[in-house]
Amino acid sequence: MRVIGLTGGVATGKSSVARFFEERGVPVIDADRLAREAVEPGSPCLARLAALFGTGVLHGDGSLDRKRLARMVFADGEKRRQLEAVLHPEIRRLAEERIARAAAAGERIVIYMAPLLIEAGATDRVDEIWVVTVRPGIQVERLMARDGIGRDEAGRIIASQMPLAEKERHGRIVIDNSGTPEETRRLLAALWEQETGGTP
Structure with missing residues (x-):
């Protein structure tokens, strides 16, 4: 494939x-969509982000306030690296899972x-x-x-x-x-x- x-x-x-x-x-496997899936309410990824950046990055319903987090990391290289260290391994796992599924389906x-x-x-x-x-x-x-x-x-x-x-x-x-x-x-x-x- x-x-x-x-x-x-x-x-x-x-x-x-x-x-x-x-x-x-x-x-089409969309990494942005996988990034959203990685931080769904209740996910380990989201819990790690809240621990790292504070519960202020969460909406009242427990979902991620992406705009607030983006503003927080935009101008801070260290915070951006921390965010990527949490997100990228999970996005990789989800991507590899989807690619393997497509291969199994004969794409x-x-x-x-x-x-x-x-x-x-x-x-x-x-x-x-x-x-x-x-x-x-x-x-x-x-x-x-x-x-x-x-x-x-x-x-x-x-x-x-x-x-x-x-x-x-x-x-x-x-x-x-x-x-x-x-x-x-x-x-x-x-x-x-x-x-x-x-x-x-």
Whole structure:
């Protein structure tokens, strides 16, 4: 089974690219979804986070206040490392479980979509990396529109991530999503034909 790691920066359109392949019957394992599953109420992961960062990171119903935790770790490298030390092993376990399940079901291709695939040192989980990228100005505009934030805040968020040019160097395939949705779909259809002959 071929496991394709799909990654890219914030607001580059990874989810819409993944949706294109999902429509063609390819299972997509979403690391962000696994991260949410890892910290469901009652999970050992969530208990460890509350012990580390205080019960202030929990909502009244016991679920994780993701925004508050994100604000707490955003500018603090040590706290971010503590968070990753709790989350990443559990995400790895869940990802490997899903990949094994897809293999057992006889799937020929699986996409593992992970924004931090390279940064989290998770590249050994995949056979190859495809990077979704956009031109820098477009990334800023899309992030502002998506999150309803100003240019300065969008710039700070983008600057806190691995530069897209660096991510691109890791990719066997680089998908430029700077164009219209129709242009991207045409590009993906050609890529899919070239990679698989049109079938998963």
